Amino acid sequence: MQEPPLDQMTRALDPAKFQNPLVTAKGETRATVALTTLETLWFNTGTLCNLTCRNCYIESSPxxxxxxxxxxxDVVRYLDEIARDSLPTRLIGFTGGEPFINPDIIAMLEAVLSRGFDTLVLTNAMKPLRKLRAPLLALRDRYGDRLTLRVSLDHYDPAIHEQERGRRSWLPALDGLLWLARNGFRLDVAGRRYTGETERSLRDGFARLFAEHGIPVDAHDPVRLMLFPEMEPDRDVPEITTACWGILHKSPEDVMCASARMVVKRKAAAAPVVLACTLLAYDPRFEMGRTLAEASRPVSLNHPFCASFCVLGGASCSR
Known part of the structure; x- marks a missing residue:
């Protein structure tokens, strides 16, 4: 575990790593994470998106x-399972792609909110959201702060944001964020750490942006402004062993898959499946079954993202 910081790792991933779910390339026992309680259930609404970002972990695009x-x-089927089995789920999250492209998104949000769940939607706040302003206002009126929208602004500098999101992506995103703020929606913001700045510098920069535009988000609150590490599956990262918990002074319960699962529907599939994590949509090793009950078994940390995002990056998509 004597590895350099993640932002200094540029060498290619050792092909012997992350192969065996039980042991690492060095023959050490690989860490696993048990599902302690299903607090958060994510739904991936589909990979279609209005943007093609430079480094999208799920390769979303038009x-x-x-x-x-x-x-x-599909969503109601899982809500029914939560109710039937009295699962302790409190938060339902929607991600994509861009969730507001999905034609059922408003109906899905209504289904979730009407059952009393806190609800989080990850969005770029651009044209797809703008088309749904009226029904979103109606949801706000009925459910208030139980609905949170987390808007992706990769950096407080428009030029750096557009290096990732593409030309002419900054102003539409800021416009959407401002519309949500001025209309009383509960807001979070998601940024990225790819510039090499300190976390304090990033948060101070976002704080200036939010103050300039009257955006009611505390940039120094790690939940209201989440700063995500970069995820590059081909970059070399250390494998997480059972010994790492003590070395890093972490607990398996700190990792996202201890309290969350994600539902996806693969193209042409008859039914959705449950995955271990929001980050691993395409890796069949993390497909855990069609029901939440089937998906309750432990997860082997057998992917570079397990290290770079969750364990070493200390990040979580939930709030």
Whole structure:
């Protein structure tokens, strides 16, 4: 575990790593994470997006439909399982792609909110959201702060944001964020750490941006402004062993898969499946079954993202 900081790792991933779910390339026992309680259930609404970002972990774009649209019927089936089995789920999250492209998104949000769940939607706040302003206002009126929208602004500097998101992406995103703020929606913001700045510098920069535009987000609150580490599956990172918990002074319960699962529907699939994590949509090793009950078994930390994002990066998509 004597590895350099993640932002200094540029060498290619050792092909012997992350192969065996039980042991590492060095023959050490690989760490696993048990599901202690299903606090958060994520739904990936589909991989289609209005943007093609430079480094999207799920490769979303206007053409990528590897993950099909979920329907409100799909979502309700899992809500029914939560109710039937009295699961302790408190938060339902929606991610993509861009969730507001999915034609059932408003119906899905209504289904979740009407059952009393806190609800989080990850969005770029651009044109797809703008088309749904009226029904979103209606949801706000009925459910208030139980609905949170987390808007992706990769950096407080427009030029750096557009290096990732593409030309002419900054102003539409800021416009969407401002509309949500001025209309009383509960807001979070998601940024990225790819510039090499200190976390304090990043948070101070976002604080200036929010103050300039009257955006009611505390940039120094790690939940209201989440700063995510970069995820590059081909970059070399250390494998996480059982010994790492003590070395890093972490607990398996700190890792996202101890309290969350994600539902996806693969293109042309008959039904959705449950995955261990929001980050591993395409890796069949992390497909855990069609029901939440089937997906309750432990997860082997057998992917570079397990190290770079969750264990060493200390990040979580939930709040």
């Amino acid at each position: 053409r990528n439909d590897r993950l099909d649209w979920l329907t409100v019927t």
